[in-house]
Amino acid sequence: MYCTHKGTILLVCRQSNMQYKQDILDNLSTGIITLNGSLVVTGMNAAAQMLLQVSASRAVGTAAARLILRDADWINSLEQALARNSPLTRRGMGVFLHTGQEIHLDLIVNPVADDGANSTRLIVEIQAVDRLLKISREEGIVHA
Numbered sequence: 001m002y003c004t005h006k007g008t009i010l011l012v013c014r015q016s017n018m019q020y021k022q023d024i025l026d027n028l029s030t031g032i033i034t035l036n037g038s039l040v041v042t043g044m045n046a047a048a049q050m051l052l053q054v055s056a057s058r059a060v061g062t063a064a065a066r067l068i069l070r071d072a073d074w075i076n077s078l079e080q081a082l083a084r085n086s087p088l089t090r091r092g093m094g095v096f097l098h099t100g101q102e103i104h105l106d107l108i109v110n111p112v113a114d115d116g117a118n119s120t121r122l123i124v125e126i127q128a129v130d131r132l133l134k135i136s137r138e139e140g141i142v143h144a
Contacts, residue, residue, distance in 0.1 A: 104129050105127065
């Protein structure tokens with residue numbers, strides 16, 4: 001679609017581009033959560049919704065702390081990445097979902113400058129590793 005026109009055509013093009021970007025995010029197997037500088041959820045893809053068992057419509061606009069029960073490690077990791085303005089990785093971090101289920105995640109947090117707002121946003125990548133941990137434990141037992 002040609003997007004240099006003014007008025008209605010440009011608006012349609014912007015909406016189309018936004019939907020295209022969301023479609024890409026929703027087709028990733030890695031969960032993606034975006035947070036503002038106050039650690040409030042501004043967006044999440046389908047994989048993050050499935051992993052955390054919460055819909056984007058419920059999560060967007062709420063504090064990141066409300067996504068996870070017993071969230072000390074989760075929030076400390078987010079705050080550390082924000083304060084240092086540098087990427088952070090946590091492997092096999094145990095978190096409790098609101099269902100009470102414990103899952104283990106690989107967490108990658110990337111700070112990104114928020115243009116025009118003089119603040120930093122976070123892009124949070126989450127990947128469930130429970131299956132990988134189970135395989136690793138089973139291989140350890142077999143080779144012991």
